[in-house]
Amino acid sequence: MNNIEMSKILISRLNSLCKEIAFGEYKKIDTEGLFEMTSSESYPEELSQLAESFGMMMVKVEAREYSLEQTIDELEKAKVQLEDYSHNLEDMVAERTEELSIANSELKRLADLDGLTRIANRRIFDEHIHEEWQRALRESAPLSLIMCDVDHFKLFNDTYGHQPGDDCLRKIARVLQSCMKRAGDLAARYGGEEFATILPNTDRKNAFQLAEMIRSSIEGLKIEHKNNSASDYVTISLGVSSIIPKKGLSPKTLIEQADRALYIAKRDLGRNACALWREENLDS
Secondary structure (H helix, E strand, O other), X not given: OOHHHHHXXXXXXXXXXXXXXXXXXXXXXXXXXXXXXXXXXXHXXXXXXXXXXXXXXXXXXXXXXXXXXHHXXXXXXXXXXXXXXXXXXXXXXXXXXXXXXXXXXXXXXXXXXXOOOOOEOHHHHHHHHHHHHHHHHHHOOOEEEEEEEEOOHHHHHHHHXXXXXXXXXHHHHHHHHXXXXXXXXXXXXXXXXXXXXXXXXXXXXXXXXXXXXXXXXXXXXXXXXOOOOOOOEOOEEEEEEEEOOOOOOXXXXXXXXXXXXXXXXXXXXXXXXXXXXXXXXXXX
């Protein structure tokens, strides 16, 4: 057997030994036959060193595997905790988002209301009358407006004070709001002691009937007003206008007509009255 063949056998047996060590199956084996193939007496010592090196390497590998398994286990636990936290965070975000949405809706609602009377403010009145005007224009439907003014309100404040005056306006606003029965109806504080109601799809007859009901309800509150020339109680005067919008006209037309009718209710009817705008009123 030549040296080349012996070397091949030696390498083959060393490879087998390495595999045994790698798979943790190494045990003491008979190496005599292995090293009879060479005259070098250093092979058994080198083999022992090789085996020892492989053994130490396996210990390190096993220790590393244990550390890796432990790390993976810890990572799995951390993953579960992170998923739980993520779900909790999603719930918290959803809850906060809902709360924020509710808060924003409430802020918008408050921004749409008059601070004193808690009915629609002038800005909402202006927006609403333009929207309803455009709708009535498309549908060729009637749109009515009632303008209201508290009779001798300055005298009421001078006599009873501003706090009772504020309470009086709040009570009047509640009456107006309670008379708005249909979608699209709007009661608003127009300014100071003036109020207005927008009545879509309402003709002049029904608008006037509603105005008279409002007038009667306000007087029925029996809020004392000894300096009111029209009654012993707080009263209001109302001007009613109704129109079917068409091109060339605008909401301003409706407002001006109701305002003129209100003036007639005060000047010609002695207050605590309702006046309906008609074309014949142009000469008034």
